[in-house]
Amino acid sequence: DPDSVEFYTSGRASNEAAFLWQLFAREYGTNNFPDCSNMCHEPTSVGLPESIGVGKGTVELEDFDHCDLVLCIGHNPGTNHPRMLGTLREVSKRGATIVAINPLRERGLERFTSPQSPIEMLSMSSTELASTYYKVRVGGDAAMLKGVMKILLTMHEEALSKGEPGVIDEAFITEHTEGFDALKADLESTDWEHILKVSGMAREEIQHIARLYASAERTIICYGMGITQHQYGTQNVQQIANLLLMRGNIGKPGAGICPLRGHSNVQGDRTVGITEIPPQSLLDGIEGVFGFRPPQKHGHGAIEAIKAMRDGKAKALLCLGGNLAEAISDPQVTFPAMRNLDLVVHMATKLNRSHLLLGKHNYLLPVLGRTETDVQATGAQSVTVEDSMSMVHASRGSLDPASPHLKSEPALVASLAKATLPDSVVDWSAMAADYSRIRDAIEAVFPAFENFNERIKHPGGFRLYNAASERVWLTPSGRAQFKVMQGINEDPRSLKCHDLVLTTLRSHDQYNTTLYGLNDRYRGVTGRRDVLFINAEEAEKRQLRVGDRVDLMALDPDGNPTSRQMKNLTIVIIDMAPGSVGAYYPEANVMVPLDSHDTKSGIPAYKSIPISMKRVTDETQTTSGVLR
Template structure:
């Protein structure tokens, strides 16, 4: 969709008939099973299965259709009737498939049998499960434990995740990086530092009581569409929504509720954002500083006039530390710098500050727009500063709300998939399993990439995901990935990571979450944790795509049994036969979080494992929530210069993470392609480009490596000056492995310095 001036945009609201059409189109594209609709009926409800897409919570009072567009697409994509059988490899070599798109690879259908790579023919061939387990074990036994990495994508349930982490530690390392390393590890590090809890502080009831939502770099329309329902309810009762995002996201503009017959019949739209501030990429520190400056000025005026204070002095004195230093930094901040670095005017930030001061209860919502910068931790700390000013953490209707992207990414951390030894109760593991757990910290994703490039990482196992496509410095890592002694991928569909096999390589196909998981004691259920720290049970009802498929848990225990010496306290076979026994182990390891685990896992809405900061119990060394004093006004970590642009990566509403369902991005007005560069029209003119010019992006960091992505079509778009946008994961080739958050090592994919060059015709 284009306006007369050539700017591409979308006026279509989130939800509505566009959502229905999108689901229908992907259902046909995926050749989805007719049973998929019955699966959707059971989705996110007790006795049914929990969405394998995002981690948005499940309400206690669920609706008849408790799913969103993206969740439905994920189900259709998984319940395809297409199959990628061993016969596929008689026609295709690995090298030949490298020219296929991500979409084409996944369209081949569900994997049906375990496969082993044959380097002589450059093809995968079917292999017996027992042979695969034994050969994987043989390769791992031949290596030093520290040279092997065990990655998890955020999909596997708590039970498989717990045993996966146990297997790695029994093997001898804490090399357990996870997909949060690439998105919300900044949250885990920064929030733990300032409030003592590594996750958000709100629960569902807070959504129903808040007076205002402040959004920073989060897009509910694409990444968590079920969030739009409580936002609609909030607007009905008069709550305000203030949004900060460099790019206009339709889910934060307008919403037509697909659950409402009236809205669907009339096209009635709920306006979501009362204020929408398009700040520069990486300008959040300055923007929040400007809001805080207005709040402090208003508080000082109130004191002069003898009025009630604006800031919550009692809360600050009782519950916080570091306020005086932060106050000094706010007073010292220069408005010229704030406006320049944020890309917003003083007046715009005053409007936001006024909305903040009028609200008694505020929830701060954020996504990767805050976390994926070289100083993303400063962004998170600044948002917490803003909330602390008026006591907006640890009271009803208020708190900090990071929205996680994958269904169990938070839960996997909770049960031990963590590279930091201090995060794991090693004493409990020692007691339960009679071994000495490793105490040396393991590797993050960044460390893993650097290790593969350097040759120190010699084996990798991936429990789900498409890691090779998701990592930074993708082109460099493609060349190095195949030098590993062993690569193991647990997958449901073919993806690009399979096309760069190690010297020994295996694809192990697993059940989908919607499928029946039959073990020796009968059908099994798994559990997951959502963004609000609620634990829910999940039971599949669909017939498996192939009789050869194994559950993620059974694959983990199969490898572990072949790899590790016998231990009378480690009962892989019994745990595989009955997952409730694994939940008992989780409860014994984490008794404060998982009391009565098996009894409570199917209660509506899940059970709350408890977050200390929600009750103003600050588990920091200081036993207080901490104000932090920023040392910079942007989170980018590099300076502006002529010809340098700030690239932020975006997702289409036709994708989930690296999975590309199709080529319709109706929320951005882009159809039929992903090879675009969205750019401010005035920037286009200043640079001497025109709409439709084909260009390449070149990473503008002088580290001796040439990184570029070509074939992108200049597309005028409403963006702040100096900010450009294009799609993830294609742009990962431009992200240096060194370009990451200083504290968390999360790649800086939301502010990448780039130059733009015209490609020759």
């Protein structure tokens, strides 16, 4: 049964490797594509098409040269998007306003010393980034966003009553959108007491954000996984789109929505066909170009794949890179599920925890890294990626391979496909020998890649057509949609658990699941990861001091303790929102049940975990962390 095989994809795989991967799986007969996007920005891929017709951001780098205001919500560029710091520095230096909204006060959003500025490096000076920093409670983003929109409505009505221009772009809304009246009714029915309780913010703070937004002609909103990794993560993304649409801030220079993704090609993999819910246009394109009919039934995302392994329905897992076991939630279920497989195949550039979860038959296939030269039958090859701003560019490795026996990812995928599908209608050898043929095939299936091989020769590459950037709305009605979110709780299981909510974090010495060290320099942590971040007021309430140790227990939706625990964590005091605590990912994944995920996109709810806390004494001391 082809549907008993899961084809996992890491977002660091190139467009060429990912395209061959999805072609292999679909000729084999399945749409099972668990993907790292299922764990980071799937709410963007699901929510934005409903709102604006594309599942990507609408801004390009040049827009930051023209914006008046940048709202940074739920992300930490100092650790996760360091190249963005230079862009924000330039925004700040030319006088535009940057507002940070995040549960933790992160150094990387406050100030930046540019390594490319000799004056700043020699003088130990820095550039201020966020002029204003607001700490929203973990799980309070939707409440805050609805509060801002609610104030905009009031400001608009007050301005009109005085004969002044309104702050809502009624002309844009009339010409380009649908659903505003429903959104307005929802906002008017949302009471302030609830907004303030869930957001953890003062009304004056939300009013200040609204005034800044109303006075800015061009606004960009950047967001990260602090927005997406919730049970209502998709609705969170759509509230950001609503806010931008209210003032016509999509589809004009210096304005738009900017999701900040992680892996170098997580967006590109989706573009070239890595999706468990393929649009009919993709399936028809493959059939038209290659002559076989792809499976029509929807496949598995990451959560569904783990459940299929757990239940014995999935028999094999093939991984094009990545560290699925550590990245996904609920290792108590995930680890034994992966050990339950008949066949496990990993293609990787470095070892990770997933490689140690052995099924009956296991293969670990090392591949060339992006920095190594890739020489095939027709000569040296290049591969391409697509960044978060829809820019596609080529790269070519220059280092000698670690071993002459290493295969590239495209060549290895082609070899696996040839061996698995002896009667394949695809000329795998030709594409492995010359990657330009892969790009020709991508162009044939996806019209947006017109003249692909020529355009990647341009310095900096080229930008894929982004309809929403030009106010072309690829929704069923041809208009952008205001999407109403019922209520303001982005994690319904926290409704009865408003005491403490845990969020997962990454350290400065970490990239996704890869740990390069045990330090977190901007948060004052050295040589360890078994810590719990908490603000001074919450610690004092519980008579906790720096260095004290605590055990955490996850709570069920009724507020009752569960068996999910993190033990012997050391208290670190940090400037953080009330009612919020933080622990490191992926260690804290033990606190997230497999079934706790976004209701629309399936992303695990890593960012809002209701917990109880117990102080550890010498008599009750236990081993720190979680053994797996």
